[in-house]
Structure formats: structure tokens, C-alpha cells
Amino acid sequence: MSTEKIYVIMTSTFTLPPGPSTSPMLQSKEWIDRPIDFWEDCLQQYGEFFTVQLGSLGSVIVISNPEAARQVFALSPKLFECHQYNEHYKYVMGENSVLVQDGERHKQQRKLLVPPLQVDRLKIYAEKICQITRQITDKWTSEKPFSVRLSMHELSLKVILDIVFGSSEVTLKQQIIGLFSSQIFQDLGSWSPWARFGKLHPLFRKMIAAAINKRRENFDPNCTDIFNLLVSMDTLSDAEIQDHIFTFYIAGVDTVALGLSWALYWIHQTPEIRQKIRQELNSLPPDAEPMAITKLPYLTATCQEVLRMYPVVSTPIGRKLTAPVQIMDYNFEPGITLLPCTYLVHHREDIYPNPHSFQPERFLSRQYAPYEYFPFGGGNRLCIGAGLAPMELKLVLATILSRFEFISANEGEVKPVRHGTMLAPSDNMKLQIIHREY
Numbered sequence: 091m092s093t094e095k096i097y098v099i100m101t102s103t104f105t106l107p108p109g110p111s112t113s114p115m116l117q118s119k120e121w122i123d124r125p126i127d128f129w130e131d132c133l134q135q136y137g138e139f140f141t142v143q144l145g146s147l148g149s150v151i152v153i154s155n156p157e158a159a160r161q162v163f164a165l166s167p168k169l170f171e172c173h174q175y176n177e178h179y180k181y182v183m184g185e186n187s188v189l190v191q192d193g194e195r196h197k198q199q200r201k202l203l204v205p206p207l208q209v210d211r212l213k214i215y216a217e218k219i220c221q222i223t224r225q226i227t228d229k230w231t232s233e234k235p236f237s238v239r240l241s242m243h244e245l246s247l248k249v250i251l252d253i254v255f256g257s258s259e260v261t262l263k264q265q266i267i268g269l270f271s272s273q274i275f276q277d278l279g280s281w282s283p284w285a286r287f288g289k290l291h292p293l294f295r296k297m298i299a300a301a302i303n304k305r306r307e308n309f310d311p312n313c314t315d316i317f318n319l320l321v322s323m324d325t326l327s328d329a330e331i332q333d334h335i336f337t338f339y340i341a342g343v344d345t346v347a348l349g350l351s352w353a354l355y356w357i358h359q360t361p362e363i364r365q366k367i368r369q370e371l372n373s374l375p376p377d378a379e380p381m382a383i384t385k386l387p388y389l390t391a392t393c394q395e396v397l398r399m400y401p402v403v404s405t406p407i408g409r410k411l412t413a414p415v416q417i418m419d420y421n422f423e424p425g426i427t428l429l430p431c432t433y434l435v436h437h438r439e440d441i442y443p444n445p446h447s448f449q450p451e452r453f454l455s456r457q458y459a460p461y462e463y464f465p466f467g468g469g470n471r472l473c474i475g476a477g478l479a480p481m482e483l484k485l486v487l488a489t490i491l492s493r494f495e496f497i498s499a500n501e502g503e504v505k506p507v508r509h510g511t512m513l514a515p516s517d518n519m520k521l522q523i524i525h526r527e528y
């Protein structure tokens with residue numbers, strides 16, 4: 091098979107790490123069809139830096155050395171761009187989405203979108219998350235094994251709609267939820283929900299445009315929801331506001347839904363873990379605030395371990411270099427994409443002994459550096475939901491586990507499968523209710 095390729099550009103010579111020599115088309119297909127096995131096979135064969143050829147991106151350097159990951163996250167945003175790696179998001183989020191911006195525009199958009207999801211705002215969302223979880227799980231019956239994934243998508247959609255639109259826009263929220271349940275969440279196969287979401291874009295745009303006009307006409311400066319914040323910005327066009335809302339749906343709904351599905355899977359693989367979480371929840375006073383739940387150590391460690399095992403998003407966004415960059419002993423030229431691999435770093439035996447075993451305790455006995463554990467990426471592209479998502483995972487799990495007892499009813503081995511750019515548990519993951527508190 092392949093391997094070391096020597097490139098000579100102008101006067102400088104540089105060597106790319108080794109990697110498969112199969113055609114770029116075949117490598118892209120492998121990456122899509124075998125999202126984890128492809129990374130693991132390459133690691134085995136070529137080591138902690140390898141080069142793959144992915145579609146129009148060209149040479150992508152996949153990195154599982156933590157020090158190199160640290161150096162990539164620390165790169166100045168002047169040295170790379172992300173819009174090429176995220177090109178496909180344009181079709182579902184729109185061309186103004188923060189995910190497809192670089193440079194000054196990206197910085198400005200983050201200044202707008204990050205504050206509404208920062209710690210001081212999270213308290214406001216916490217009670218609502220518990221309420222929505224109760225509403226959705228009220229519909230669960232105890233008759234036969236069921237797939238939790240669909241419920242988790244519905245739940246995280248409702249949470250995002252509430253965070254974006256606050257308590258108003260009741261009709262708009264109902265219409266959106268209706269469209270999702272009747273047309274988008276039909277099956278959750280690899281790319282289908284996103285394709286259906288893309289097809290419904292014109293309709294969503296029309297509905298949100300009408301709501302923007304209504305808000306502008308009856309503008310209330312005291313309203314603090316994200317929609318009001320966006321509408322209040324004179325500099326934003328209607329299309330930009332719509333694209334920011336689409337970005338919240340796509341980035342914030344599936345990721346959390348899959349994190350929750352994985353959490354319920356792992357918790358029900360090991361009865362002792364479930365028991366320890368229950369004991370912790372029982373130790374709280376009955377009138378405990380939701381924020382007290384988010385501070386529980388074992389529940390927190392369990393959610394961290396969930397995102398270590400299958401980080402939902404198996405890599406951060408690839409950084410395509412616009413200038414020469416040195417990472418450890420490698421000199422990389424412009425045009426090369428650097429991709430720290432979350433999944434591979436999270437499974438390094440030297441950092442996480444027995445890495446394929448689910449052990450929340452590892453997060454109680456050790457603190458991991460942000461380049462050893464990075465489910466939310468890092469640097470200037472760090473996930474803007476990095477505070478909200480862990481809180482949502484803990485509150486939803488705590489609400490579910492205090493009301494229901496399940497047994498695992500998986501039909502065969504549950505495997506990580508692709509859901510868009512994410513890692514989902516396969517559809518045969520099922521739970522069966524054996525007891526519920528009313």
C-alpha cells in the first residue's frame with residue numbers, strides 16, 4: 091500500500107504523513123460507510139498522524155496526538171479557513187451560518203450568538219428543560235420495547251425552539267414541531283432528516299419571515315429571547331436571521347438527541363451505574379433547584395464518559411491552511427486540512443486505560459486537559475453549545491431516571507452508525523419500561 095508522498099513546492103520541501111493510496115473516491119466512501127473503523131484501521135496502519143484524501147478537500151491530516159491537537163486548536167484564525175470543510179452545511183443552514191464563515195465575519199457572528207448561551211443565561215433554560223422532558227415522557231407507555239432516539243430528537247427540538255423563541259411565537263413553534271413530526275422525523279437514516287429539512291427550507295423561511303415582521307411591528311425591548319435579540323439588530327437581514335435560526339436547529343438538535351440516546355444506552359448496559367446516579371439524585375432535597383442537579387459529580391462524570399466513548403461529532407471542523415504552519419515536527423503548506431480526531435484521542439490507551447470500557451469513574455479520579463478531551467472542539471471554533479449541551483444531558487437524564495425504570499431490550503449488538511456528520515446508536519437500541527412513577 092502507499093505511502094510517504096514527497097511534494098516540492100517552489101523552494102521548500104515537505105513530507106505529508108503516510109496514508110492510504112486508494113483513490114480519493116474510495117477513501118471518501120470508506121469515511122462515510124465506516125465512520126469509526128476507517129479511522130481505527132488508518133491509525134493501526136500509519137500511526138498518530140495520517141493523510142487521507144477526502145472528496146474536494148484534498149489532503150486531510152488526521153491527528154490523534156494530543157500535543158498536536160493542542161497546537162491545532164491554538165492556531166491563529168488568520169492561518170486557516172473552515173468554510174470548505176463545512177461547505178455541505180450551506181444547503182441546510184444557509185450561506186450566512188456561522189459554520190460557513192471565516193475571518194472577521196465569523197468573529198462578529200460569534201460575538202452575537204455566544205452570549206445568549208453563556209452560564210448566566212443557562213439557569214433560565216434549566217427549569218424549562220425539565221418541564222419539556224416531563225411533557226414528552228408522559229407519552230411513554232410500558233407495553234413493549236421502544237426506540238428512544240425519536241423521543242430524544244423531539245425533546246431537543248422543543249428545547250431549542252423554546253430557547254430561541256422564548257415563551258412567545260406559540261403558533262410558529264407548533265407549526266415547526268408539526269412539520270418535524272409529520273415530515274422530517276419519518277426515519278432517522280443517515281442523511282434523510284437533513285435532506286427533508288433542506289426541501290422544506292422555502293416553507294420555513296416564509297414562516298420565520300412572517301414572525302420577524304410581526305416582532306418588528308410589535309417590538310418589545312424588554313423581551314430577552316434569542317429571536318428578539320436577532321430582530322433587534324439593524325445590521326441583520328431577514329435571510330441572516332433565518333440562517334442563524336437554522337444553525338441552532340441543525341447544530342443543537344441532533345447532537346443533543348444523539349448524546350442523550352448514547353447516555354441511555356450506556357446507563358442501561360451497567361446496572362451499577364444506574365444505581366449510583368439514582369442514589370445521587372435521591373440525596374438531593376425534594377425542592378432542589380435544577381442547577382443543583384447539574385453539579386452532581388457522578389451524573390456529570392457519566393455524561394463526560396458518554397461523550398468520550400462516542401463523541402457524537404467524531405472530529406471538530408477541519409482547518410484548511412491558508413499559510414505554512416508547523417505542527418510538532420511537520421511543516422504543512424497552504425491547502426492542507428488539519429483534523430484532530432476526537433474519537434481517536436478519546437481512545438488512547440495511555441490517557442484512558444481500557445478505553446473501550448465505559449467507566450464514569452475515570453472522570454472522578456483525573457482531570458483531562460482540553461486537548462485530551464474535546465467533544466466540543468476548541469480554539470476559535472469551540473462549540474457555542476458547550477455550556478448548554480452538558481446541562482441539557484444531565485437535566486434530561488435526571489428527569490427521566492427519577493420517573494422511570496427501564497431494562498435494556500436491544501435487538502442484537504448496538505453499533506455506532508452515521509447520522510449525517512454524527513455518530514448515532516443503531517436503530518436496534520431499545521429500552522423497555524418496567525416501572526414508572528406517576
Ligand code: HEM
Pocket residue numbers: 188189200337338341342343345346349397401402403405406407408465466467468469470471472473474475476478479
Ligand atoms: C452533545 C452536543 C453537542 C456536541 C457534541 C457538539 C459538538 C460540536 C463540535 C465538535 C463543534 C466543532 C468545534 C471545532 O471545530 O472546534 C461544534 C460547533 C458548533 N456547535 Fe456544537 N455540539 C453540541 C451541541 C450544540 C448545541 C446545543 C448548539 C447550539 C444551541 C451547538 C452549536 C454549535 C455551533 C453554532 C457550532 C459552530 C461554531 C463555529 O463554527 O464557530 N452545538 N459543536
